[in-house]
Amino acid sequence: MAEYVGIDLGTTLSGLAYLKPDGNPEIVPNADGERLTPSVVFFESHEDVKLVGSAARDGGEPDRTIFQIKRYMDDPEHLVEIDGKKWTPAEISALILSKLKRDCSKICGDINEVVITVPANFNELARKSTIAAAEMAGMKVRRLVNEPTAAAVYYAHSQGVKGRILVFDMGGGTLDTTILDVDGDSIKILTSEGARHLGGSNFDDILLEAYEEQYKKQTGAALYSGERHRRRVLQATEDAKKMLSKLQRVNDTVANDTNSGIARIDLSRDQFEKMIRNMLTRSVFLVEQALDSAKLKPSDIDHVVLVGGSTRIPKVKSMLEKIFGKTPKSCGNVDECVALGAALFAKKSSRIQEVCNASYGTLAMVYNAKTKEEKLMNSIVIPKNTPIPCSRTQVYQTSEDNERVIEVDITQGEDEDAKFVDVIGRLTLDVPPNRPKGCEVAVTFSYDENQRVRALVVDKQSGRSKEVAVTYKGAGVLSDEELKRRSHHLRAMRIE
Amino acid sequence: MFKILKSLSKSLGSSAKATEAKPAAAKEGTLLDKVSKVSAAAAKAEPPKSPEEMCGITPKMSKDEVKAQLKLLFRRYNRSASSLDAKLRNEADRMLDAIVQMREKHFGEI
Ligand SMILES: Nc1ncnc2c1ncn2[C@@H]1O[C@H](COP(=O)(O)OP(=O)(O)OP(=O)(O)O)[C@@H](O)[C@H]1O
Ligand SMILES: [Mg+2]
Numbered sequence: 001m002a003e004y005v006g007i008d009l010g011t012t013l014s015g016l017a018y019l020k021p022d023g024n025p026e027i028v029p030n031a032d033g034e035r036l037t038p039s040v041v042f043f044e045s046h047e048d049v050k051l052v053g054s055a056a057r058d059g060g061e062p063d064r065t066i067f068q069i070k071r072y073m074d075d076p077e078h079l080v081e082i083d084g085k086k087w088t089p090a091e092i093s094a095l096i097l098s099k100l101k102r103d104c105s106k107i108c109g110d111i112n113e114v115v116i117t118v119p120a121n122f123n124e125l126a127r128k129s130t131i132a133a134a135e136m137a138g139m140k141v142r143r144l145v146n147e148p149t150a151a152a153v154y155y156a157h158s159q160g161v162k163g164r165i166l167v168f169d170m171g172g173g174t175l176d177t178t179i180l181d182v183d184g185d186s187i188k189i190l191t192s193e194g195a196r197h198l199g200g201s202n203f204d205d206i207l208l209e210a211y212e213e214q215y216k217k218q219t220g221a222a223l224y225s226g227e228r229h230r231r232r233v234l235q236a237t238e239d240a241k242k243m244l245s246k247l248q249r250v251n252d253t254v255a256n257d258t259n260s261g262i263a264r265i266d267l268s269r270d271q272f273e274k275m276i277r278n279m280l281t282r283s284v285f286l287v288e289q290a291l292d293s294a295k296l297k298p299s300d301i302d303h304v305v306l307v308g309g310s311t312r313i314p315k316v317k318s319m320l321e322k323i324f325g326k327t328p329k330s331c332g333n334v335d336e337c338v339a340l341g342a343a344l345f346a347k348k349s350s351r352i353q354e355v356c357n358a359s360y361g362t363l364a365m366v367y368n369a370k371t372k373e374e375k376l377m378n379s380i381v382i383p384k385n386t387p388i389p390c391s392r393t394q395v396y397q398t399s400e401d402n403e404r405v406i407e408v409d410i411t412q413g414e415d416e417d418a419k420f421v422d423v424i425g426r427l428t429l430d431v432p433p434n435r436p437k438g439c440e441v442a443v444t445f446s447y448d449e450n451q452r453v454r455a456l457v458v459d460k461q462s463g464r465s466k467e468v469a470v471t472y473k474g475a476g477v478l479s480d481e482e483l484k485r486r487s488h489h490l491r492a493m494r495i496e
Numbered sequence: 497m498f499k500i501l502k503s504l505s506k507s508l509g510s511s512a513k514a515t516e517a518k519p520a521a522a523k524e525g526t527l528l529d530k531v532s533k534v535s536a537a538a539a540k541a542e543p544p545k546s547p548e549e550m551c552g553i554t555p556k557m558s559k560d561e562v563k564a565q566l567k568l569l570f571r572r573y574n575r576s577a578s579s580l581d582a583k584l585r586n587e588a589d590r591m592l593d594a595i596v597q598m599r600e601k602h603f604g605e606i
Binding site: 074195277281286322362364365366367376379397398406408418423426 | 499500501502503504505506566567570571572574575576577578580592593595596599600605606
């Protein structure tokens with residue numbers, strides 16, 4: 001049996017690693033002989049088989065092929081309908097995880113418990129869906145760990161470094177920047193900032209537009225008329241993008257699916273860099289945001305570590321070098337280190353100090369004595385980046401005489417402006433009648449290692465209190481029974 | 497400075513002060529709906545034109561003030577760029593474009 005196993009469930013590629021007896025992690029290849037498995041599922045109709053990986057990516061019919069399901073892990077309305085059955089993002093992910101489990105256990109032994117990585121800014125629902133996916137695939141989730149944390153664990157392990165590290169993880173779908181303190185085996189996360197939809201596939205889309213434009217200009221026709229051909233061209237743009245990480249120029253020819261002739265595409269690295277500059281500037285903002293959150297300057301960072309396939313783009317490296325004045329290092333294979341780190345994390349998690357990924361608070365009327373202004377604001381109780389586990393209390397006052405019910409909205413988000421935070425739950429507490437306004441109410445939030453939040457409201461005068469676990473209960477979260485039923489179903493499927 | 501506990505329903509229902517700035521909020525629908533409608537409505541209220549106007553950058557502002565404003569806006573809209581509400585997401589994307597343009601104008605390209 002493989003005791004310590006880590007899985008990187010990526011937007012475009014997924015990988016599994018286990019800890020060898022000598023304490024070093026190793027990537028386990030799938031049954032197709034690949035170290036990483038494309039996160040693509042094809043629902044084959046004739047043989048009733050679900051293909052996962054390269055075969056699915058390269059072969060299938062577009063309307064039966066699912067790409068990038070990770071982008072929808074927190075969308076309860078995103079259902080994929082195939083032959084009349086509706087699949088949730090968690091179920092599709094479960095198919096990918098099932099393949100990894102089935103294929104890899106032939107090499108490293110049975111896999112029962114795993115650590116799975118998620119982007120640092122994955123919300124509660126996306127985290128839950130990820131856990132549900134693993135359970136459906138027949139694996140217990142020991143812990144979820146943030147992708148940049150896992151990468152840093154691997155970097156620290158393999159390079160034996162000490163000091164303050166900034167991990168810049170730009171993958172296929174997301175960008176994460178995390179700052180951490182490393183000293184031997186112990187790691188302290190200082191902050192994580194993420195951009196949900198910033199990654200390699202955005203660059204592919206931008207290139208696709210350029211291809212379309214060129215094609216139109218040269219032939220007067222549209223480059224594709226259907227999804228199947230669009231996918232093919234998109235694959236070609238991804239290949240061109242990768243070539244431009246090595247070469248200054250690429251030449252390509254493209255044809256459409258309605259015989260309108262061939263167009264020549266001539267693309268330089270310079271042009272490509274211009275096209276993606278907007279996206280890269282956003283990534284610089286995010287790096288600065290991480291530095292600000294940790295109250296650090298670029299010169300306070302000892303090592304800049306590159307993670308994720310998109311950091312192979314030379315401009316990404318030079319842009320970071322410009323900010324930090326030092327050459328960023330990659331930790332071995334940039335698209336394997338997250339899985340490798342997750343396997344290490346499975347064993348070492350107790351040595352790693354993590355922080356809250358978001359701020360939690362409540363809505364309050366805040367009265368400013370100076371300006372005499374009163375404003376509805378998001379009042380933060382636990383600020384983002386507080387080391388976890390933790391618990392914080394803030395005391396408020398009631399606003400009206402004879403208030404009978406105290407309502408506390410639970411918010412997630414850093415913004416002071418209530419418009420820009422999410423209200424993720426509500427707690428109501430009945431209190432005795434006939435009291436004047438201004439009674440004190442204590443609101444306490446606690447945050448545990450699994451990034452779960454609890455809220456407690458105490459009415460100080462009456463001593464009455466109420467506590468709830470802050471969780472997404474509504475749409476998109478399966479009941480335990482339903483989860484069991486679906487896991488059972490999934491285990492009987494042919495997945496290759 | 498003291499803080500008075502207010503839930504969204506109360507603020508929207510009874511307190512005139514709280515809703516003053518957000519007239520569109522006092523409609524039916526779920527609370528979460530209201531929050532997102534508030535910002536969508538706020539965004540629509542005055543159709544923004546130049547990136548300067550969108551980001552609230554004025555010629556009088558110092559370089560540091562511009563920087564601080566862009567940072568605040570980036571933090572805000574980067575977050576709403578991952579909203580499940582497509583409208584908010586698109587609006588965030590437009591804002592992020594404007595923020596990038598302003599940065600390039602005032603601080604040069606990356
Ligand atoms: N040489 C290269 N040059 C540019 N981009 C590359 C190169 N190699 C890989 N990529 C891009 O890297 C991305 C995949 O990276 P990675 O495997 O780290 O992402 P992921 O883990 O699937 O996604 P995420 O971490 O966002 O969930 C793809 O968009 C791919 O096109
Ligand atoms: Mg990744």
